[in-house]
Amino acid sequence: MTKQLTLTIDGVQVTVPEGTLVVDAAKMAGIDIPVFCYHPKMEPAGNCRMCLVEVGRPVIDRATGQAVMENGQPKIQFMPKLETACTNTVSEGMVVLTQTEKVTEGRKGTLEFLLTSHPLDCPICDKGGECPLQNLTVEHGPGKSRFLYDEKQHLAKHVPLGELIWLDRERCIQCARCIRFQDEIVGEAVLGFEARGRMTQIISLSEPGFDSVFSGNTSDICPVGALTTADFRFGARPWELKASASICSQCPVGCNTTFNTRREAKAGGEIVIKRVMPRQNEEVNEIWMCDKGRFAYHYAESAQRLVKPTVRQAKASWTDAFDLVTQTFEASKSDVVVLASGRLSNEDLFNLKSLADGLGGKSILYTDMGGGNLTAQVGVGQGTDLGKLGKGDTILVVASDLYEEAPVWYLRVKQAADRGATLIVANSRHTKLERFARYAIRYANGDEVKTVADLQGDSKIAQEFANAQNAVVFFGSDGLGLNGSANLAAACAKLLQDTKHVGKANNGLIGVWQRANDQGAWEMGFRPEADLASAFKNKIVYIVGADPAGDDPALALALKGARFIVVQDILETLTTHMADVVLPAQAYTEREGTYTSGERRVQRFYAAVPVHGEAKADFAIAGEIGRRLGLNTENGSAMVTFDRLAASVKDFAGLDTNKLAEVKPQWPIVGRGDLYYGGTTYENKQGLGVQLSTAAERGEAVSLPEVRAESALRPREDQLLAVPVTKLYDRGQTVASTELLTQRIGEPTVSLHPETAKRLGVAAGGRVSLAFNGLSAEALVKIDDTISAGVVLVPRSMGLAVREPVSVQVLGLAEAKVS
Amino acid sequence: MSLAQKYPNEVNQIMAKYPPEHKRSAVMPLLYLAQREEGYVTKDALKDIAQMLDITETDVASIVGFYSLYHDHKAGKYRMQVCTDLPCALRGADKFLADLCGNLGIQVGETTADGLITIEAVTCLAACDKAPMFQTQGPDGIKYHENMTVDKTLELIEALKSAGKEVK
Numbered sequence: 002m003t004k005q006l007t008l009t010i011d012g013v014q015v016t017v018p019e020g021t022l023v024v025d026a027a028k029m030a031g032i033d034i035p036v037f038c039y040h041p042k043m044e045p046a047g048n049c050r051m052c053l054v055e056v057g058r059p060v061i062d063r064a065t066g067q068a069v070m071e072n073g074q075p076k077i078q079f080m081p082k083l084e085t086a087c088t089n090t091v092s093e094g095m096v097v098l099t100q101t102e103k104v105t106e107g108r109k110g111t112l113e114f115l116l117t118s119h120p121l122d123c124p125i126c127d128k129g130g131e132c133p134l135q136n137l138t139v140e141h142g143p144g145k146s147r148f149l150y151d152e153k154q155h156l157a158k159h160v161p162l163g164e165l166i167w168l169d170r171e172r173c174i175q176c177a178r179c180i181r182f183q184d185e186i187v188g189e190a191v192l193g194f195e196a197r198g199r200m201t202q203i204i205s206l207s208e209p210g211f212d213s214v215f216s217g218n219t220s221d222i223c224p225v226g227a228l229t230t231a232d233f234r235f236g237a238r239p240w241e242l243k244a245s246a247s248i249c250s251q252c253p254v255g256c257n258t259t260f261n262t263r264r265e266a267k268a269g270g271e272i273v274i275k276r277v278m279p280r281q282n283e284e285v286n287e288i289w290m291c292d293k294g295r296f297a298y299h300y301a302e303s304a305q306r307l308v309k310p311t312v313r314q315a316k317a318s319w320t321d322a323f324d325l326v327t328q329t330f331e332a333s334k335s336d337v338v339v340l341a342s343g344r345l346s347n348e349d350l351f352n353l354k355s356l357a358d359g360l361g362g363k364s365i366l367y368t369d370m371g372g373g374n375l376t377a378q379v380g381v382g383q384g385t386d387l388g389k390l391g392k393g394d395t396i397l398v399v400a401s402d403l404y405e406e407a408p409v410w411y412l413r414v415k416q417a418a419d420r421g422a423t424l425i426v427a428n429s430r431h432t433k434l435e436r437f438a439r440y441a442i443r444y445a446n447g448d449e450v451k452t453v454a455d456l457q458g459d460s461k462i463a464q465e466f467a468n469a470q471n472a473v474v475f476f477g478s479d480g481l482g483l484n485g486s487a488n489l490a491a492a493c494a495k496l497l498q499d500t501k502h503v504g505k506a507n508n509g510l511i512g513v514w515q516r517a518n519d520q521g522a523w524e525m526g527f528r529p530e531a532d533l534a535s536a537f538k539n540k541i542v543y544i545v546g547a548d549p550a551g552d553d554p555a556l557a558l559a560l561k562g563a564r565f566i567v568v569q570d571i572l573e574t575l576t577t578h579m580a581d582v583v584l585p586a587q588a589y590t591e592r593e594g595t596y597t598s599g600e601r602r603v604q605r606f607y608a609a610v611p612v613h614g615e616a617k618a619d620f621a622i623a624g625e626i627g628r629r630l631g632l633n634t635e636n637g638s639a640m641v642t643f644d645r646l647a648a649s650v651k652d653f654a655g656l657d658t659n660k661l662a663e664v665k666p667q668w669p670i671v672g673r674g675d676l677y678y679g680g681t682t683y684e685n686k687q688g689l690g691v692q693l694s695t696a697a698e699r700g701e702a703v704s705l706p707e708v709r710a711e712s713a714l715r716p717r718e719d720q721l722l723a724v725p726v727t728k729l730y731d732r733g734q735t736v737a738s739t740e741l742l743t744q745r746i747g748e749p750t751v752s753l754h755p756e757t758a759k760r761l762g763v764a765a766g767g768r769v770s771l772a773f774n775g776l777s778a779e780a781l782v783k784i785d786d787t788i789s790a791g792v793v794l795v796p797r798s799m800g801l802a803v804r805e806p807v808s809v810q811v812l813g814l815a816e817a818k819v820s
Numbered sequence: 821m822s823l824a825q826k827y828p829n830e831v832n833q834i835m836a837k838y839p840p841e842h843k844r845s846a847v848m849p850l851l852y853l854a855q856r857e858e859g860y861v862t863k864d865a866l867k868d869i870a871q872m873l874d875i876t877e878t879d880v881a882s883i884v885g886f887y888s889l890y891h892d893h894k895a896g897k898y899r900m901q902v903c904t905d906l907p908c909a910l911r912g913a914d915k916f917l918a919d920l921c922g923n924l925g926i927q928v929g930e931t932t933a934d935g936l937i938t939i940e941a942v943t944c945l946a947a948c949d950k951a952p953m954f955q956t957q958g959p960d961g962i963k964y965h966e967n968m969t970v971d972k973t974l975e976l977i978e979a980l981k982s983a984g985k986e987v988k
Binding site: 189197198204205 | 875879885
């Protein structure tokens, strides 16, 4: 255990671990030392001088090594000048004074300097009302400046660092929190300082500007209004905003978030979401979130929202729609196939599963990734916190590009590697996480399973994995389809089981799923189906939260074979166009429910805005249909549904709303009163969620499937193989309707090996035509010399339907793309 | 043409001085090399260096921005960099700079019509006691000129002019 040291701050005795900074020790004791540049998540910089305090240390007699005593007390020698509380670590017997006249003068002076050229445009500043500079000036400032008003520096006030983040140079106080966040925490140094002294300015030269998917976080930790998001800029005043707790629905990380809402004239007096902010959960997303989660929520406000049921494409009442659906289901019973996606909540999926089971029909999970039955057995144990992994621990990331698929996991894994954890990144190509890996393994497409199997050998990497104190494996579907990823999952599960890294906290398997609640869908008993066309043939298909027809023309064709189609979704899609009955569902911003994250943490989200039109919650629609069919399904309350779910799904046993709402003190301290310290991130008052236990830790028998030697097709000499990869900003329904992201979504772009490109006569930025699965499409070309010459990387959800590795014909197109 | 193609030997020599895991430290000599010919670091050279050292362009630009000896834009044959920090200002550097600009008919940051002199204001050249002072950066390297007056400076400019002619 770390040595504990005792010091006195303003007369209060504080005992803290060795190495603690004075500013943090004070915070722990409830004493606020004002800071601007210091942030508890980052290394101290000591450049704003706001935290100056008086520091005294006991005088030690050199001869005896003992403290010199004076009047029965250790003699304290104070430093002649003020010291920065953010760069000094505590020492035994230290005396810190934060309220003396000298300190007060120091703070006044620092603020007077910081404000020499600050525009003081608080009345029009987005940060006004939640601004550390504003708050600390009121509390500690001189009230008056001796500097000449006319000699104020005037700088550019509307500088786009990229299209997502704007910089106001006049407001910037050069604390470098944003630069350090990008450099230290993210590992993408796309922000920097230019020039010196009074001329110091933030710059970003990346292409596109501020090229990082974490850019929004810099506006949260900016202690002034210098960095604002294009989404919220001049959008509202912080004090007008209400806060509703939510869980991000974009990926399986399950970041805790807050929706800030207000009533708005522009929206006809309706309550609308003005911004999405992270909500602290140190075991999930800490105080961060990615830009997709922050900006893509606009899909719920899309003009494509379904607001009224339709029957045979004509507007209908809910009664008529329910009647027709119920009659059809009643008449067909076991011919009903429920196809649902992980976009839905646990409650939705539970009711849908109950409905399918009640009818004797089939329930299919709409995904191209397998392995969820394994994460329930050998997933990470209760109490898992990636933030605790470090020296002696090992993390394997295989067939996943975490940066694009689950950005906050990328951040957490990268930081675990920074703390000394052994990171093994295995993929068929370069990914951003590789830079932080101790071992980067590049396998040939088709060698995924062999690569994982080889980690059980005598090699140094294998030994390191086997001997790791804790080991976590992330597996994904990079370059793989349903069968490939399921087989890879089996190989990873075997590796963990054989090396005894299962059944305990910080050990086990994590699926990097394609949708936020895929894990929950597996828990509810949904299973994917490789051959959807056969599954649809002559059936009554009930599609919920999925757009198979829009995703893949082959699936649109397959749907034509269905006898009757019911589609329940929030947006109009190609699939709703094919439906006999369309049921409008509520967006997750309009209702409550729970999701199960990839780490199998069950977390609750709440309604933030009023319901669009006549939409109903998915669980309620399924529940109502069930009731009409004589099943005892809940159709009113999401949390009653959750209670039923907890009573019937074994791994959820004992869970209830109280357990989900439990909180505990978290570090760093954030929240409204402490926003100068931790940023504008919201404090978590609504619950940290509950991690499910795995079969392995309950001591139950674990049955793992046989691992097949081959998991995916390999490129052959005479052909190119198209392999799917995931892109963060894609044309998926839940992203594309956010205009702000259009530029980042871009055009469909495939990656080619330089040799392949040369052979096809195309260069980067050129165009190719692709023919696969009887389809053809065009795409832009990107060159990637880390991939095999036999493969073409095709991004998912960008209009090129590659659901698993497939042979492809590629032709270079002469016409060069003019951008 | 990339820097490595243009100056293969020098780039190799520079890179060899630093262990591969600390290759980013080669940024200073590479920048110096990059601006030798044009007198400033071009956008392409910036990209080039970032790629060579596996750091971001923003990182490289920050370094160019920090030092008054690196430049990101083209200037006259000689850069005349007047120190205007506080101690120099107390010794009349501000007035010196304003008078000099007035005499040359240009503003700070601008170049004389003949393309010979660019006047720049910089911070701290470590010669406060001999202010007003400036350094010239040109084909003949970096030179300090201390205890200067406008007249002495104009004489110097004349000398630089004729020196240029002689070379021709």
